[in-house]
Amino acid sequence: MLEGKSYFDLKRILAILIGTDLIGLSVFFYGNAGTYKLAGMVKLAGSTYPIYWYYVHGPIVLTSIGIFSLGILIITLSRLKVNLQKILPFMVLSALVSVIIVTRVFYLGVAPIEVMLPLPAKTDEYVIQTFSAWEIVHGINPYTVNLHNYMLSVLPPQQYTLIYGSNAPPYTLNKVVGFVDFFDYLPQAALFYVPAVLLGMSGVVWNALVYSSGLFLSFRRMKGNSKYIFPAVIAGSMFIFLEPAVMPVPSAGWIVPLLIAVSYPDYPLLAGAMLGWASTFKIYVLPFSLFYLIEAKRWDITSRK
Numbered sequence: 001m002l003e004g005k006s007y008f009d010l011k012r013i014l015a016i017l018i019g020t021d022l023i024g025l026s027v028f029f030y031g032n033a034g035t036y037k038l039a040g041m042v043k044l045a046g047s048t049y050p051i052y053w054y055y056v057h058g059p060i061v062l063t064s065i066g067i068f069s070l071g072i073l074i075i076t077l078s079r080l081k082v083n084l085q086k087i088l089p090f091m092v093l094s095a096l097v098s099v100i101i102v103t104r105v106f107y108l109g110v111a112p113i114e115v116m117l118p119l120p121a122k123t124d125e126y127v128i129q130t131f132s133a134w135e136i137v138h139g140i141n142p143y144t145v146n147l148h149n150y151m152l153s154v155l156p157p158q159q160y161t162l163i164y165g166s167n168a169p170p171y172t173l174n175k176v177v178g179f180v181d182f183f184d185y186l187p188q189a190a191l192f193y194v195p196a197v198l199l200g201m202s203g204v205v206w207n208a209l210v211y212s213s214g215l216f217l218s219f220r221r222m223k224g225n226s227k228y229i230f231p232a233v234i235a236g237s238m239f240i241f242l243e244p245a246v247m248p249v250p251s252a253g254w255i256v257p258l259l260i261a262v263s264y265p266d267y268p269l270l271a272g273a274m275l276g277w278a279s280t281f282k283i284y285v286l287p288f289s290l291f292y293l294i295e296a297k298r299w300d301i302t303s304r305k
Helices: 010-032 058-079 084-108 124-137 148-154 194-199 203-221 224-236 238-246 252-263 268-281 285-299
Strands: 035-044 047-055 162-164 176-179
Touching: 010 058, 047 148, 124 148, 124 194, 124 203, 194 203, 203 252, 252 268, 252 285, 268 285
Parallel strands: none
Antiparallel strands: 035 047, 162 176
């Protein structure tokens, strides 16, 4: 990364990585460790399809909150003037215990299973965005196409994003009026997969290429001792690599631009373009971008380009 003693304080960097990874793990765990229960059948627009409720049971909620809180605590301690030499083993042990708990739940479960999501399973956003990229290549405006029948044919019913009537909440079966079956994202979401369509490759392969390229560009920026933390970066982001293999998601479209932006802050045109792309791809990147710009000014980064 950049020169400066803060970038060579490997213990603090490792602590921040562990804390950040635990926060990501808690969210991933909460969103994927639940079970599905068949709520009933709904007939809309001549099609009948099942509706599933996603249940996150008590132990999973408590575990997620605990792992998330632990991540926040570790990041906070890394920013304070404390002796990390003494508490770093505790941080590593806590991370390992969290991973063991999560693995145990995924393999053995904690509640009666009604319906499990069959894997690999595409997400609705992945299906919509990849098909919309195909439409762009063929000169079709993706905002004008309804994907109802196509999504029914390729998407597991557990992956529908349901739409409820104006009288909800409460969210009950009789208030379901449909599911998201159209492209309602900003253009970047479809443009991201245009190269994959042009090259004739699947979106999952394209995601892998983009992830690998982003990590390579990030590694090139590391200098001296900071290269030693790269295995920790890889280990901490393994769930990002594993999830697309079993549940394809378009996360690479914003994670990699964000990674490049923070790796090349002394190239403001590149960093700004990547931050802008990531923020419009996923709107919740925007608060981070504002924080990052404030921090970049505080670091007094010297511009090269």
